[in-house]
Amino acid sequence: MNIAHFIFGVFGNATALFLFLAPVVTFKRIIKHKSTEQFSGIPYVMTLLNNLLSAWYGLPFVSPNNILVTTINGTGAVIESVYVLVFLILAPKKEKLKIGGLLALVLSIFAVVAFVSLFALHDNKRKIFCGIAASVFSIIMYGSPLSIMRLVIKTKSVEYMPFLLSLFCFLCGTSWFIYGLLGRDPFVAVPNGFGCALGAMQLILYFIYYDKKAADEKKTTAAEHSVEMGSGKPHQISKDGKPSLNGQV
Template sequence: MPSFAGITWVCDPVIQNTIGWAAVFAVLGLFASPIKDIWGEGGVFKRKDTGNLASGLVYFSSFFNCFFWVIYALGDLPRLLQPLVINVIGASLQLSFLSCYWYYAENKKECNIAFLGGATVALASAIVAYNQSSVTIFGTAAAVLNVIMYYSPLAAVGTIIKEKSVAKMPFLPLLMTLIGSSLWFSYGAYIFDWPCIIPNILGVMFGITQLGLYTYFSRAYPEDKLEAAKSPPEGDSTGGAISPTAALQSSPRKPYSSVSRRSVASVVRRQTRLVQPERAAAPLIKAIQKQNKGRTQLHKTAGAKSPVKGMVHAFKCSTAAVF
């Protein structure tokens, strides 16, 4: 029976299994969320490039986290059945993601260092566990790697702040991290297992922080505005059309993020009139010249037949032109 601070309680198998399997399904979504980024359309495998991912640390940390949890859970069955099931699935998925990322990564040195670091920790834990005849060391290592797994998405924060874009911080993994951490913390607290409690309470805090960053940057710097701000001008002063970005850059107005579409359109119209007045007025001038030429010809024809009728006709034409 678990106990804490002199308080002892009995774990109800129904409650334990309910929380445990709910946590399994929540973390399954977290483990499966990189499928789109790795194997999906436009992912690493299709594009043969890891440019859309800020860091591969999350795949290394997730794989070794699952590996240590499997060994730790095997030493405490059936109490840790749910952690065993989800981490066997997670290790398989993370191994496939890790292999694909490693193969197409430009900086393979970073990947090699991360893999060797994880392998070294695994070997050291195995030696200690063998000498002590206990798998507790694997639980401690799993807790540490669990914290790294929850922290690893924060590696992209520098890129997000620099580019003012959340494109490299997918929303679904952040949401599933918060939900999964909350459920696993509840599970660990109920059965009172420290390797479950410590990393997941930190995971809840990391999840809230990451979602806060995502919400702030997605609202303050929407992707469509960033794309418009990064696009080059589509015309110049020689007569081409001027893009909204070029008009705003040449106009002493507020930053693009605070300018409405109507303001952008008005700036474009004003800049177009200022930069290319002759070209804009050319069709109108030609039409007026053509109309005046036709009227002059009519005046001459009517005057040749009858001077009086010609004068009357000219007066009517001039009156029509004025009114």
């Protein structure tokens, strides 16, 4: 049981790392253009809060046998901090103020949770308090793709829902869900079970609408090919009223 618990924790670390690194492409674009354009920094600040709370929850004096939760979420907190820092440097002034204010709120929430759990609570009460806080923000993080899923259904297109991101969301949620079940830890199992379900729904939507996208692309290609086949010089009429070849009169 302990071996299986450890294996799923390691696999969960690997898949979660992919999720945290997925926005690198976006940030390469932001840095290259020296502008955050229309991108929002809010998801990265909220993910940072989730990472901080989850990393705190996994510490031995809060929740025994969950150090793998701390390792990946501590890594995630560093990565998300870099994303937030880029926004604070390159975003327009109004966006900087919004992200800066939200960051201050996030750090305040984490500080309150850490302070209360250290000095006001002990043993199981500390674990329950920190576990509830971490679970709430984990569910919020996993729920962020809901707007994209709605867009997919509305447009019948998976253009804005990358397959690999959906796949690793599913694998990450599944890994930590099983990890939580094996460790009999509802504060890990419940939010990640939610993430597993949402990831599965994304994959189902992808396979439903990917076929339509492929069919539409095939029709577009065929139409373009048809136009190209008929795009030579038009037949011209010769002086005797007969069509000439190659446009020659």
